[in-house]
Amino acid sequence: MVRLSLGIALAATLSQTVSAAPINDTEAAAAPVAVSSSFLGGLFDFLDTANLTVTHHEGKLYGCKCSPGQLCWPSQSKWNSLNTTVEGKLQVHIPPAASCYNQFVGPLGTVNTYDAAACADVHANWENESWTVEKPGAALWTYFTNETCRPTMNPSDTCTLGYYGVYTITATKRAHIKAGIDFARRNNIRLIVRNTGHDFIGRSTGAGALIINTHSFQDISWINKYSGPGSYTGSAVTIAAGVQGRTILSAGHAQNPPLVIVTGECPTVGVAGGFIQGGGHGPWTTLKGLSADNVLAFEAVTASGHYVVANEQQNSDLFWALKGGGPAAYAVILSVTMKTFPDVPSTGATLYINDTHIGYDNDKYWNATTIFHKYATHFVDNGLYVYFELFPFTLRARPFVAIGKTVAELEAITAPMFAELDALSIPYEWTPKSFPTFFDLYLDLFEDEASGGSALTGGWLFTRDDVTNNNDGIIDAFKTVFSPAPGVFSFIVGHLFNPGYGKPVSNSATHPSWRNAANFVITVLPVPIGASKAEKASLQNVLTNTIDQALRDSSTSGATYVNEADPYQPNWQSHFWGSEYPRLKQIRKKWDPLGVFYSIATPGTEDWEVIQDTRLCKKL
Template sequence: MNSLNGTLGSGESSAAMFSLTQLQYHLGQATMGWNWFSIGAGLLTLLGGARSSPPLVDRTWNGTEYGCKCYLGDDCWPSDDSWVGLNSTVDGNLVVTIPPGAACHDTFEGPLGTVATYDAAACADATAMFADESWNVEKPAAALWTYFTNDTCRPTLNPSEPCTLGNYGVYVIVAKTKDHIKAGVDFARENNLRLIIRNTGHDFIGRSTGWGALVINTHSFQDIEFIAEYSGPGDYHSQAVTIGAGVQGRALLTKAHDQEPPVAVLTGECPTVGVAGGLIQGGGHGPLTPTYGMTADTALSFDVVTAAGEFLTANADENPDLFWALKGGGPSAYAVVLSVTMKTFPEQASTGTIIEINSTHTTDPEVFWEGVRIFHKYSNRIVDAGLYAYFELSEMRLHVKPIVGFKKEVAETTSTLQPLFDEFKANGIPYSTYEKYYPSLFDLYIDLFEDEEAGTSALTGGWMFAHQDVEENNDGIIEAFRTVMSPREDLNSQGFIIGHLWDAGHSVSVSNSATHPRFRNSTNFAIVALPVPFGATLAQKEDLQNVLTNIQDAAMKKAGPNGCAYINEGDPTQPDWQDHFWGSEYPKLLEIRKKWDPNGVFYAIATPGTEDWEVIEYGTRLCRKL
């Protein structure tokens, strides 16, 4: 492949993108010393050419025949004129992906050629902000957790280190209008490209990245419109809000709090999560789940672009099958969400409680784990009272922040928790606790809920424990937690759990969404995380994936036979993921997927209809088994 020996200019590398318009400009600047090619035949050579080809590209991998998406270097890859035409159609918003850490490297060695990228000021910014969620969200293609990018091109003190594209998409449409999204869907469908829908990059299982893909970034869709009384369709006639695909939790709740009177919306617990896209399509859980169910339960209507490139509305009357599937049936599976209309609820005063047991309280592991056992023993009591709790569990650290009492006075929450505190004291468990009354849930949310840390590399699994599991086998659940913490002798204290105590059926016993029915009897949904060292070999990655699936998650499932898994925060490689993620809803979801996307324009791992698709050749090409 020809080399592009150019520079990006000050500040461009920090933007992690390079527009096709800039590419055209630089290609014409030979008099300025740029070694670029003309926008005609030269770029055609650069991009690998484009001629007609079968819908799928024949490929053999490990003795198995596949039909694959089209990638750079294949005869079917779109021509230079096609990419330039797409850029024109999307009003110049087609950009070339450059990883966020490229400013710290002398060059970016991308699939389109080599570009000089080092910029000291931009490198300092990337180094300082690489762990900041909001900084990463604003990048066109960045993934907040880097494992599925192949941990490529991180900030470094050694600029000579290689910087490659890894598993990022080649091009990104930074969509500003719904027509831009349609253009991207049409282009991917007509050229058999792998298509990624990316909003915030808040993604544990690699759905926001994809080797060689075209990415559609929906984050600029930030409209928020409150509705005094939703008039249907459906039987709901009260307050609502319509939000664009890019709106995040904190921004939505801030706008909701500014209403007269203030209202509440069911968002995720993390303030940076995009609400309309992956959250609702995966189901969605948050502080209001005990009161109003899953986020998907609050959806009233969607505006979408389908795999066929059609603009449609999906609600109780129009396209009701698509409406149901979009509510928890899997992200990036049926259509691209442009906006969603959701229920809102009266804002209420709330109480927040923090509980800590850590190495400042005790250095005795058995005392610590007895405290964890007692805490979890009362998890059914907590959710039965309509409380919500978020906790983090690692070696010698139980951090419960917060327990949320929506619409509850401090005395009411204290009454629920007092038996837990009494048992702590009776068993000599040292702990600290803090309670506070807030005039609104919004005030509690801003004060007690925290952004997560970006830039880390980890594998993620998880399991939900039902009421019956906690009641009958709490001690077994705690043993599973200990297995997660130290799954193997060489991985002692490496595991991590993020727990969420909520009962999605506490007030919404019958689901109107595609989420797993077992969530209506939930007590603790616990995320399992296992860090992956930067620079891990393929063999190391395969080994750690085996540990996550067959040791950590397996222990959780054995301890909770009445539970299930959650598509947004689970292990997509687990056996029988169809049943674990959706249970009895799966056959209907599969039928709907075949109707709305029969050719697999959309792909997100372990979503309905992806059984025959596989990412082969060491995590690169997306292919269908023949």
């Protein structure tokens, strides 16, 4: 990362050759799009919004966000002014691996970047999620960066920005976030909101964008008795935008008595932002619902640059939409207030069935997988959560989570499954263990993920009815996932949970099918580094129309998860939100009528697309 001062000097040098060059003749001659808004005051004053730039592409007319190299791109004096407003927190964004290259060739020009010590650090930590999280604009998984600046041992290779944002604001005050939103709105710049970069489908990246990084917001405030609005009067916690799962669980464990919230299973997941805006699921979900169901209030900054509180009484429509209605769609969350729960003694276990147990016996593997998955409904109906992975000849369930239960209770729940495995002489490794609290279980049995990989991800939700009535059909779909096309391999990450267990009625904007859930699977399709554009398109087609189509065909849920599924699937509106979608689209029109915020496949983005690989545009 290069400080802004270097970027300012670079941009000033290049201003004569870069800033004045339009992308094409049509664009240079085009008139701006006229923007009108019926929202003329207060929270809905968008009269200072810059016009989109008209572009013709493949016979269609678009209004586009401004990109580097266009006449509409803000002058350096405007960027300097923004840097002053955010107190020096603005930086030119250079990818983390640029230190391994002699030069970074960016949209503002070329910078000498090689640094042997920094490059060694990149190689040592490329797969370390925590290392990547601390970078201002990096993505934990790199497919949607266009892979144009990965670690290399050859410094003469070329490093470019790819689909990363151009500038970052490492915000440390809420005023910095407001300033970034205002600047993007007034200058027609694509805006990205990024906390950790824990993002499977490219919502933390975007070519030509200004990135607002919220990760420094780490405040945690415990509330003994919540005073409303609403009927809830129990304990709660207010969590700032940058707080991650392990951080809040650690802080809760230090309370007397220990407390927990519904957070994700991965420790690097940020709680307050895109996680909750997608719904948020984790180990406590079977007992307490989705994270979004447990939200009591938000503080946020709107697309018009206003600070708002959203709860059951104030801005109640925004409150509902932020609870699962889609990330980066309505406002930037500053903090969230959530219900807390007493931590309790818990039991965890691991189940391994792999080639050390069954060799390469295909029948034994699929029989074991069929039996395991057959009991998904039974497990969630008894309050369990199970995280599992399926690879060829490997079923790895780590962990089974039995919150508030003893080893004997977990053994009783799982006994029917093991009886069936034993009847077919399928060996396995089963290790249950008791813990004084869930937090102790979490530290012991949940594992950090690895960053730096390149893959496409899809996924689907299976209801309790799906598992009960069509388990064999689901297993056939899993077989398709493993071998979807010649020479193509993908795998499955699964989550057995039921957000409707003991809490059948949703109070969030999430898909109604979640209340009858048994299993949500993520499909992961690795993409070779250096794959051509045509190869990537072919793999996307395999994911959408073979892998995930097999899952869709084996289920009646009609649903998948906003943050961990194929954004290019057909009917994403219905699959992500079901009957809630029309209301969400209307709320989006109210709070962000002109598209200041954008993330793919979120309410109201039907007319937006990325053209020419890098330009965010709206169909006119």
